[in-house]
Amino acid sequence: MSTPFWITATPPATHGELHIGHLAGPYVAADVLSRYLRAEGEPVLFSTGTADHSSSVHVRALRAGRKPEEVSEGYRAAITADWLRSGIEFDRVVRPRQDRGYGRWVADLFQRLHAEGVIAARTRLLPYCEPCDRWLYGAHVTGSCPHCAAVSDGGMCHECARPNDGGDLVEPHCAVCATPAVPRRCRRLYIPLEPFRETLADYWAATGLPPRLAALCESLVEDGLPDIAVSHPAEWGLSVPVDGFPDHRIDGCFEAAAMHLFGYGDDRPLPERTIHFCGFGHAFCHAVLLPVILLSQGIKLPQEFCVNESFVIEDKAIVSGSDHKVWALDLLTEYGSDTLRRHVLQARPLGRRTVFHADRLDAARKELDENWNSWLSRLFAAVRAESAGLAPAALPGGTGWEVLGQRLLRAVEDLREAYGPDTFDPRRAVALLDEIVRLVSDFGHVNAHETCRPTADCRHLPALSAQLAVASALSAWARPVMPEGADRLAAALKAAPGRPVSDAALVPLPPGSRLAPPSGPIFGF
Template structure:
């Protein structure tokens, strides 16, 4: 019998023009990890992948601004990015490294060549900004100007605020990012992908693919305005060389490169996925994932499975302004992890995730998240363990949860668990809701404990009191399983304290006290927050 096909989860490759910041973690990376852990706990295989977007022009421009080579910038920040993932608990199964993985360049070029040979890519001569002082063609990160669609400040090729693509030459008042000089338009022949031939198939794909309304509106606006032609090559010396004769001095547009790069994430040998991925990305990358990539895949292999669902975050802001690596407006992930620890950082950014709206990080947020865990979660758990030690010497009593209060609490938490499973699922994915439900679990258990401590004051209340302690221990056991996708490190410590193994299923069966006789021993540090 063949092994079951894994659920494929992707998170958009980060650009190594800087290290990870808290906005990245609040966006695709920790959210994808939540789905990964939830799915694995359900007993289903998972493949979670990403890459490093080494060939982004933002890497090369950062090198020019800092006096470094593109390679130096990518290597330095690539190492910091992967270390940030590790410390934050974002457990990727595969990370593609474009400049190191054998066969990467050859596959990307073969993908591109096939599209050209099949007449999908065509040459077009159109204006492209040129910087005379730098003696450089300007595209993407090299140029800034006004978006031709919404008028906002934009770099070349795509506008972050409205999500629409541009052709670089249609930016208003273009300027060179490196030296600041005004750019002049000059004719340049590049290779283009006309999207109009894919309009009907893309419309059917959008109709059948779960995505948020903001992204669906972007797709429908582009369709209604007439699908554009997208430049897929640029004159540059940074990136994968174009294999088409006559264009040797150009490089494959990095977002066109990323499409075959995703295929290599799934299966480096065959590069032919058996299933479509659940894709996590920010809205500013929405056009690439929902329009450009599907068109490229349809052109390369019409039978290739397309994305199963799009899970999209809006911008996460820092004190009201968008996090930005290139502008160095950020709270860096490594520093934040050192300050607050993985539990507090994960809890905060997943509770504050910009899901359907923009949210903002403020100074003191991590300290408040750590205090929240210590006061609410650890406070209840510490009181519970102390109560068990006072009653039985720290040994789980041979008593099952019982009584009217337990029946009410168990029913409430069983219903809550159904909502939690929905918040963890692809269809209802919402980490903000998940954290709220975990907090509600702890509050319900803490209230139950306060009420039933009075049982021990009754002359005949000893058995009722021990049943109430068993009920609290059952909720603690459930919390260890239910919170693992959000705060895996703390959940693992709690599981160990209660004598449970790791990665139990998020369901109502976890609402069971540890086996009688289990000795409860708290770790040296806090259960959650260290």
């Protein structure tokens, strides 16, 4: 069995639909890398799951007066559909409540870690809501983060990504009834991280973490690695398989880490390389908890991290829910996957928060319509009028073709660099693709005047052949970013879809092959 390149994306909690921030975070970017590597012939395993047992699912159910399994199942189906419509193709999506053997597998892992002393019992203060008669953990409790003072749920602050123990929150209150919480002593199961200080420090030093994630990990080491609660007295989730904790459920962060390992499978050799795509607010699970689980089992897995910041929605109308222009389903219906994918890659928040602007999404559609589709429409019309809809029997040429060809060869090398895992930069990939289209569009405009010369003598055909060669190459070069339009273009040219992003794709079409352009736009709609 071949050793795969393993790519993961954070499992989303199934308490709501996907919005544009999710797509701008890990999912589309991870899919771009996956598609590029597959086209290169690399074996890839692209996996995620759905966090069906997240505490936020239970909170959503309590607020709506529904059963948590109903909430989870409904939103899991919606999320899966949005991934498919976005062109995000996972090899494996773990479904905690459907996948055979999942619950037993997680329980066995938990039980084994407890038997080995990695998981141990501790008694600490935990917020409690007296009116609801419920322990408050995770999304059940809201307060201020003890580290950065941002509004935070229990367990993890999504602003600074540092863990808290629930009882550490400043002014905690119940997320359901808003009553101030009362601290009570509660015995739970924890993973003490301090015994892993040296191994984690060495692991992080060798990993090459992004700067903000490196600062988080180094601060955790400097401040003293905390104990991380991995069980809670709760009604929703996987039961704790340890005697003495009959009403406890396994923590969602622990389960998310275990979910990645379940998704990879026990029957494969260790991956040659692993890249985790996640938002910074979820980085603790990937960069701390997952390595601890692996290291405790004697597994040293090379892992890399592609971390994004938040894609912020500041418009009050949108935040309040009166405007639905941020939900993946609505945006995909209005703009299509090509437009939405290229926009979120351009706006992807790296190193700092990015604010969503609806007008920039409109600009992405305008770019495709006025440049990409306009050039292709002119090209197909010219082939129909001047070559009877057939690929010309002429070698690529025309005024400026030699210079354009050299620029295209340099551009595809830059494009490979932008797509590659070592220098991954999908925003630059979009910019390079736009520049390629502008160059060939200008070339087409310049050479279109050949038909007006009294001595034309078929001088216009080499330019058509050249543009068709670029269009064929573009169906390969643009596919990681916009697979729907790229495959539509490949079908129109009778070219094979999914070819490598290389200069080998820049070849003329077989003379006489009949083109089959669609009646509508190639990219977007």
